[in-house]
Structure formats: C-alpha cells, structure tokens
Amino acid sequence: MDTDDSEHPADRSGSSDDDESSTEDRSSGDLSTVNEGTQSTLDTESDASEADTTLDSESGSQSIEEMLLEFDEQEGLIRERTLLDPNYVVEEDRIVGRDDQLQEVTKMLRVALGDNRPPNLFLYGPSGTGKSLITKAVCKNISQICEPRDIRFGTIEVNCQDLDTLGVAVYELVSRAADEAGVEVQVPKHGVATKEKWDELFRIVDENFDSLVFVLDELDMLVGRRDKQDPAFSRLLYQLSRAGADGELETFISVVAISNDTKMMESVGSRALSSFTPEDVHFGDYDANQLQAILRRRQDAFYDDVLDDDVIPLAAAFAAQTHGDARKAIDLMRVAGELAEREGDPRVNEAHVREAQDKVEKNRVLEVVRGISTQKKLCLYATAAVAAESNSGAARSTTGYKVYQFLTDSIDADQYHQETYVNKMKELTTYSLVDFERRSHGPSSGMFLEFQFGESPATILETLREDSRIEMVSQDEVASVVQAQIRNEG
Numbered sequence: 051m052d053t054d055d056s057e058h059p060a061d062r063s064g065s066s067d068d069d070e071s072s073t074e075d076r077s078s079g080d081l082s083t084v085n086e087g088t089q090s091t092l093d094t095e096s097d098a099s100e101a102d103t104t105l106d107s108e109s110g111s112q113s114i115e116e117m118l119l120e121f122d123e124q125e126g127l128i129r130e131r132t133l134l135d136p137n138y139v140v141e142e143d144r145i146v147g148r149d150d151q152l153q154e155v156t157k158m159l160r161v162a163l164g165d166n167r168p169p170n171l172f173l174y175g176p177s178g179t180g181k182s183l184i185t186k187a188v189c190k191n192i193s194q195i196c197e198p199r200d201i202r203f204g205t206i207e208v209n210c211q212d213l214d215t216l217g218v219a220v221y222e223l224v225s226r227a228a229d230e231a232g233v234e235v236q237v238p239k240h241g242v243a244t245k246e247k248w249d250e251l252f253r254i255v256d257e258n259f260d261s262l263v264f265v266l267d268e269l270d271m272l273v274g275r276r277d278k279q280d281p282a283f284s285r286l287l288y289q290l291s292r293a294g295a296d297g298e299l300e301t302f303i304s305v306v307a308i309s310n311d312t313k314m315m316e317s318v319g320s321r322a323l324s325s326f327t328p329e330d331v332h333f334g335d336y337d338a339n340q341l342q343a344i345l346r347r348r349q350d351a352f353y354d355d356v357l358d359d360d361v362i363p364l365a366a367a368f369a370a371q372t373h374g375d376a377r378k379a380i381d382l383m384r385v386a387g388e389l390a391e392r393e394g395d396p397r398v399n400e401a402h403v404r405e406a407q408d409k410v411e412k413n414r415v416l417e418v419v420r421g422i423s424t425q426k427k428l429c430l431y432a433t434a435a436v437a438a439e440s441n442s443g444a445a446r447s448t449t450g451y452k453v454y455q456f457l458t459d460s461i462d463a464d465q466y467h468q469e470t471y472v473n474k475m476k477e478l479t480t481y482s483l484v485d486f487e488r489r490s491h492g493p494s495s496g497m498f499l500e501f502q503f504g505e506s507p508a509t510i511l512e513t514l515r516e517d518s519r520i521e522m523v524s525q526d527e528v529a530s531v532v533q534a535q536i537r538n539e540g
C-alpha cells in the first residue's frame with residue numbers, strides 16, 4: 051500500500067547532507083564524472099550484465115542502477131526540509147496569526163526570569179493550532195535570556211498520547227528531566243512503586259533547576275487504567291502542581307497542560323483543581339487566509355520559483371476545510387513537494403497538492419483506523435456510509451445504527467445496543483476524525499446525534515475496507531441499505 055511516507059525518495063535520501071549534495075548537482079559537472087566512473091565499471095562487468103542491459107533495452111525498462119543514477123541526477127525541489135517538519139520550532143518571524151496567544155503566554159511565563167513562580171497554564175483548542183509551537187517558542191526564548199543570568203531554567207516536554215499509566219508518565223518525566231539536566235536516572239523503569247519515581251523526579255528537579263516548566267501535551271490522552279472518575283492526568287496534575295505550590299522544593303515549578311479537548315478540565319478532580327488552577331489560553335481554528343500566510347512564511351523551504359502560484363492557496367483551502375489545522379497545511383505542502391520530486395517534475399503544481407491531499411487524508415485515517423477494534427470499525431463504517439450518501443454529508447445516529455445492524459448481521463458479528471454504538475462513535479471523536487451535534491426531529495420526537503466527518507467519508511470507507519471482514523460485505527448492498535434508511539428518515 052502506498053501510504054508509508056518512508057517510500058518517498060526524498061525520505062530515503064533523508065538527511066540534510068543529501069540535500070546539500072543535490073544542491074551541488076544543480077550546478078556542477080560532478081555528475082558526469084560519477085556517470086563516467088560508473089560506466090567504466092559497467093564496461094568491465096561480465097557477459098551476464100551485458101545480457102541484462104540488452105534485456106532492459108528490449109523491454110524498455112530501466113535497470114536499478116539507471117534508476118538510481120537518474121534520481122541522483124534529478125534536481126531536488128525542497129531546499130530546507132526542516133521548515134516542513136511539524137516538530138521543528140520555527141523562528142519567531144515565521145509564526146503568523148497568534149500574536150494574542152504569544153503575548154499572553156510570554157507575559158505569564160516571563161515571571162520565571164525574576165524570582166517568582168510562573169502560573170500554571172491550560173492551552174486548549176483543536177490540533178495544529180499552534181499550542182505546542184507557541185509554548186516551545188516562548189520557553190526557548192526564556193531559556194536564552196536565563197543562560198547569561200545564571201538562572202537554571204528548564205523545560206520538560208512530554209506528549210502523553212503514548213503513555214498509558216501514571217507510572218509510565220512519571221518515569222518519562224524523570225528521564226526527560228535527567229536529559230535536560232545532564233544527569234543519570236537513579237530509579238529503575240519497572241518494578242518500583244510510582245512514589246519512588248516521583249521522589250527521583252523531585253530530587254533531579256530540586257538539585258538542577260531554579261525554574262522549570264512542565265509541558266504536558268495531549269494531556270487528556272493519559273487516562274490510565276484506574277476508575278474513570280480519577281483519570282491518570284488528574285493525578286499527574288495534582289502531584290506536579292502541588293509540588294509547585296507547596297514550597298517544599300527550591301525550584302519554581304509551573305505546569306502547562308495542553309489539550310484538544312475543551313472539556314478536559316471538567317474531568318480534573320477537585321483535589322487536583324485546588325492546586326492546579328490554571329490560566330486558560332484558547333487557540334481557535336485558522337482560516338484559509340491565516341493558513342496561507344503560515345505557508346508563505348515557509349515557502350523558502352523550496353528552491354526559488356518551483357512552486358506554482360496556486361499551490362499555497364489550494365493547500366490552505368484543503369486544510370481549512372477540516373478545522374484550520376496548520377500541521378495539515380504544512381504536511382500538504384511537504385507531500386506535494388515530495389510527490390513532484392519523486393515524479394521528476396520541475397515544479398510543484400496543483401495536481402501534486404490534490405494528490406497530496408488524498409495521501410495525507412488516507413494516512414491520517416489509517417493512523418486512527420489501524421488501532422481500533424473491529425466493532426469500532428463497524429460503527430465507523432456504518433456511519434461513514436450514511437454520511438457518504440446523504441446530501442448534507444452528515445449522518446444521523448439513528449440511521450447509522452440501522453446500517454450497523456445490517457453490517458453486523460452480514461458478517462455474523464456481535465451486535466451492540468444503539469447506546470453502545472453511539473458511545474463508540476463518541477469515543478472516536480477524540481481523533482478529530484468525526485464530530486457530533488445533538489439534534490431532534492421536532493418538539494414531539496426524540497433526540498439523535500448527527501455525526502460530521504473531518505476527513506472525507508469515502509476515504510474512511512476505502513481505508514476500512516482493507517479489513518478483510520468488512521471487505522466481505524458488498525459495497526452495493528450497503529449503499530442500497532443506506533439509501534433506503536435515508537428515505538425513511540422523513
């Protein structure tokens with residue numbers, strides 16, 4: 051399947067060293083030397099290789115070596131790949147449209163420069179709206195100012211998405227803190243109580259930092275295995291913010307919690323809330339104009355004049371269609387560039403962006419879909435099938451459930467009640483793939499949820515059909531069941 055980014059020739063060449071060599075290739079005659087050298091080696095090869103060459107020319111296909119050399123000869127289009135890397139912290143002059151948030155976060159965290167503890171922060175808003183970027187940019191600047199002043203300032207960043215328990219999360223903080231301080235961790239990763247990990251964390255913090263900011267990205271994903279009333283993120287916030295407020299440590303500690311889930315704070319227990327009490331900073335969606343501005347400030351990632359005029363407006367428009375996600379806009383521009391390079395085109399054009407849109411969407415859907423259970427896949431498939439056929443592009447939960455019943459019957463799978471189906475669909479909203487609103491048919495009839503998709507329902511269906519059980523069900527039959535159900539909606 052052509053969804054793995056590592057298949058890009060650009061990724062294969064990978065490092066900036068390769069980028070430099072492609073710069074040289076643009077102007078120098080070095081390549082002919084390489085070709086000549088290779089040719090003479092080829093000439094002394096055995097008859098077998100001659101036979102291969104004959105075969106190649108007869109079939110018209112290229113040998114591997116010819117293809118490699120052709121790629122080597124090809125001019126790259128991307129000059130500065132890091133500018134298209136979502137984890138790279140760009141310079142301040144490339145940050146666009148976030149003046150308010152930049153000011154707010156700076157004003158609050160700059161307290162670290164004096165002899166005070168900065169407040170805790172809660173940054174919330176959809177993914178790709180600059181929450182991590184702004185935090186990292188401000189912390190980087192504080193750190194630069196602190197250095198000559200002999201203030202030992204540190205930033206410990208963790209993404210909680212892949213941390214499944216509190217113990218794992220605390221160990222991750224320990225190891226990041228040790229890295230930042232340049233010291234050894236003195237507690238084992240496994241087989242000790244979480245309390246010992248906390249003690250080690252605070253030992254490292256106390257001995258090595260005057261002021262420390264913990265940045266907890268995607269914090270709401272750290273649910274843990276215990277009861278849902280007291281999720282792991284709530285316990286993490288409690289311990290960290292209490293350590294910050296208690297005055298037991300010499301270090302000034304501040305916690306920046308980042309989440310896509312605006313309601314996350316509602317799940318933070320009262321105990322944690324009493325010490326966490328953050329200042330909220332909201333990050334809204336970008337519109338297409340802001341996304342264009344963000345992309346224009348990075349267009350020097352490409353060589354001069356290799357981007358067609360409509361590339362940036364189209365990538366921005368595609369990204370604005372979902373929810374104004376800058377990561378997606380940047381991804382689209384990068385993938386479009388890589389596709390053009392791979393195809394040996396001299397410029398990046400609109401068609402590359404459209405192809406990139408398809409690929410980026412599929413990658414995102416795949417990422418989500420790979421990890422979910424068959425039952426969730428069936429719920430998602432049924433709902434996306436309704437959205438794909440309906441005029442509004444949305445799906446009612448009541449209709450989706452009927453289609454789900456048809457699917458589970460067809461493949462003889464267990465069948466959830468409607469309430470569980472709805473809950474499974476709600477759980478899928480955390481991936482920004484689907485969203486919902488509560489609606490009703492009218493004052494006298496019942497409520498239902500209406501699901502809207504962040505990615506095209508057709509892409510979701512196509513990806514889900516890669517599951518052999520779902521593939522067994524005829525697409526035509528599903529479509530006719532969906533149409534019949536939509537007609538019944540009234």
Ligand SMILES: Nc1ncnc2c1ncn2[C@@H]1O[C@H](COP(=O)(O)OP(=O)(O)OP(=O)(O)O)[C@@H](O)[C@H]1O
Pocket residue numbers: 135136137138139140144145146147148175176177178179180181182183184267309310333344376377380
């Ligand atoms: N205002 C901006 N100006 C320039 N680049 C931006 C801006 N906002 C976001 N970006 C870029 O978009 C990408 C995603 O941004 P970031 O990681 O900050 O998003 P986020 O809100 O933290 O999202 P998530 O919740 O998914 O982590 C990064 O490459 C970042 O550099």
